[in-house]
Amino acid sequence: MERYINEIRQIVGDGEKLAYVRSFGCQLNISDGEKIKGMLKNAGYSFTDDENKADIIILNTCAVRENAEDRVFGIVGSMKKLKEIKPSLIIGISGCMTAQEHIAEKIKKSYPQVDFVVGTSALSSMPKLLLDCLNGQKFGADIAEYEDFSEEAEQVRESGFKASVPIMFGCNNFCTYCIVPYVRGRERSRRQEDIVSEVKNLVHNGYKEIMLLGQNVNSYGNDSGRKNAFPELLRELNNIEGDFIIRFMSSHPKDASKELIDTIFECDKVAKHLHLPLQSGSSDVLNRMNRRYTAEKYLETVDYIRSKDSQFSLTTDLIVGFPNESDEDFQATLDIIKRVKFDNIYSFIYSKRSGTKAAEMTDFTSDEVKGQRMRKLLEFQREISSENYRRFIGRKMRVLVDDVSKKRDGFVSGKSNEFIIVEFEGDKSLIGQFVDVEIIDSMNWAVSGRMI
Numbered sequence: 001m002e003r004y005i006n007e008i009r010q011i012v013g014d015g016e017k018l019a020y021v022r023s024f025g026c027q028l029n030i031s032d033g034e035k036i037k038g039m040l041k042n043a044g045y046s047f048t049d050d051e052n053k054a055d056i057i058i059l060n061t062c063a064v065r066e067n068a069e070d071r072v073f074g075i076v077g078s079m080k081k082l083k084e085i086k087p088s089l090i091i092g093i094s095g096c097m098t099a100q101e102h103i104a105e106k107i108k109k110s111y112p113q114v115d116f117v118v119g120t121s122a123l124s125s126m127p128k129l130l131l132d133c134l135n136g137q138k139f140g141a142d143i144a145e146y147e148d149f150s151e152e153a154e155q156v157r158e159s160g161f162k163a164s165v166p167i168m169f170g171c172n173n174f175c176t177y178c179i180v181p182y183v184r185g186r187e188r189s190r191r192q193e194d195i196v197s198e199v200k201n202l203v204h205n206g207y208k209e210i211m212l213l214g215q216n217v218n219s220y221g222n223d224s225g226r227k228n229a230f231p232e233l234l235r236e237l238n239n240i241e242g243d244f245i246i247r248f249m250s251s252h253p254k255d256a257s258k259e260l261i262d263t264i265f266e267c268d269k270v271a272k273h274l275h276l277p278l279q280s281g282s283s284d285v286l287n288r289m290n291r292r293y294t295a296e297k298y299l300e301t302v303d304y305i306r307s308k309d310s311q312f313s314l315t316t317d318l319i320v321g322f323p324n325e326s327d328e329d330f331q332a333t334l335d336i337i338k339r340v341k342f343d344n345i346y347s348f349i350y351s352k353r354s355g356t357k358a359a360e361m362t363d364f365t366s367d368e369v370k371g372q373r374m375r376k377l378l379e380f381q382r383e384i385s386s387e388n389y390r391r392f393i394g395r396k397m398r399v400l401v402d403d404v405s406k407k408r409d410g411f412v413s414g415k416s417n418e419f420i421i422v423e424f425e426g427d428k429s430l431i432g433q434f435v436d437v438e439i440i441d442s443m444n445w446a447v448s449g450r451m452i
């Protein structure tokens with residue numbers, strides 16, 4: 001890879017050519033986008049946010065929803081004009097979409113403005129594809145499954161104080177609605193010492209939030225037969241000196257062990273919040289989703305957490321309108337929301353994803369009913385969040401400020417240890433700092449307070 005990068009640098013010069021990299025989808029993909037930027041930076045490119053000025057455009061795509069794919073095809077289509085204006089422009093497509101052979105073929109056939117496609121597990125081939133392109137080759141593609149990007153790959157991080165650190169790649173779970181295992185392959189864990197050394201460096205360089213990423217972080221280390229490797233990793237990271245917070249996602253409920261929960265409570269730097277994707281409150285639907293836990297098992301995990309701290313913050317993902325979700329199934333979801341009292345939910349109406357098992361299921365539930373259920377769910381959760389957030393009034397919360405408030409002038413916004421949005425009066429000099437805030441008011445999406 002190094003050889004190709006050096007050769008590209010000789011062609012493009014030092015910082016004169018501009019790259020535009022746009023990543024779609026989940027945080028793992030955004031992290032891949034940061035590695036792509038690292039590679040381009042080493043190859044001599046600078047960056048622009050304006051695709052009209054770019055000499056190279058990389059669209060780092062997501063395949064989770066079919067309409068996201070349609071959107072990318074729309075963007076690629078509109079880039080034909082850019083290529084006509086600037087024929088030397090290079091357009092590359094990477095990410096989960098291109099890891100599917102039929103998509104790579106479609107791009108080659110129907111989008112001649114695209115110069116190369118590269119799959120998620122073949123990112124290390126990008127320098128070679130780019131070099132071939134600079135040397136006049138018409139179209140290049142590599143969607144094979146190799147090892148993941150090398151440990152030495154540099155990243156150009158989007159933030160100077162929040163860093164994502166992938167700890168594993170791929171997924172073995174094959175939930176019936178999900179395309180990820182088909183496009184990101186089987187689980188591969190990074191070596192613990194490499195992760196620890198990366199986090200040490202980040203903390204040394206002033207990063208305040210470390211987000212550990214994986215499709216299911218709880219199965220970290222399983223591929224090498226290690227038991228409880230994730231709690232062990234958390235404990236080791238917690239021992240790193242410095243003022244920072246550790247978060248992680250996603251955590252599959254079937255693998256959320258007592259050891260993991262105990263570790264969250266024992267480690268002072270690990271955030272006191274757990275995102276535990278429920279998806280449905282009906283065990284029957286969960287079975288058809290191949291989630292491999294029941295609603296009862298999920299509640300046992302919640303009860304264990306709440307036996308340690310009755311106020312512990314939980315958030316979740318929910319899919320509304322999975323094929324043939326009945327009124328009773330939907331009611332079971334509402335019941336569990338009422339019982340658990342999540343601080344926040346991230347909900348989606350089920351959308352069929354070709355290539356998955358669920359896409360072959362017949363579905364008798366109308367779009368209208370699914371829409372009605374979604375509205376009901378959101379209304380239901382708004383009331384719960386509103387009631388829940390009142391528990392923070394009078395408390396002191398430690399907040400990592402991440403931006404100025406979009407809603408109120410003169411206010412800044414950040415996330416508390418419990419992953420609650422906190423707003424308070426302040427200016428942008430506070431961005432990237434931990435601030436103690438006394439909470440004085442609550443809404444259904446955030447709390448607000450005053451800096452102590």
Ligand code: SF4
Pocket residue numbers: 171172173174175178179180181215216252
């Ligand atoms: S755990 Fe399920 S939903 Fe998550 S990435 Fe794997 S297959 Fe997809």
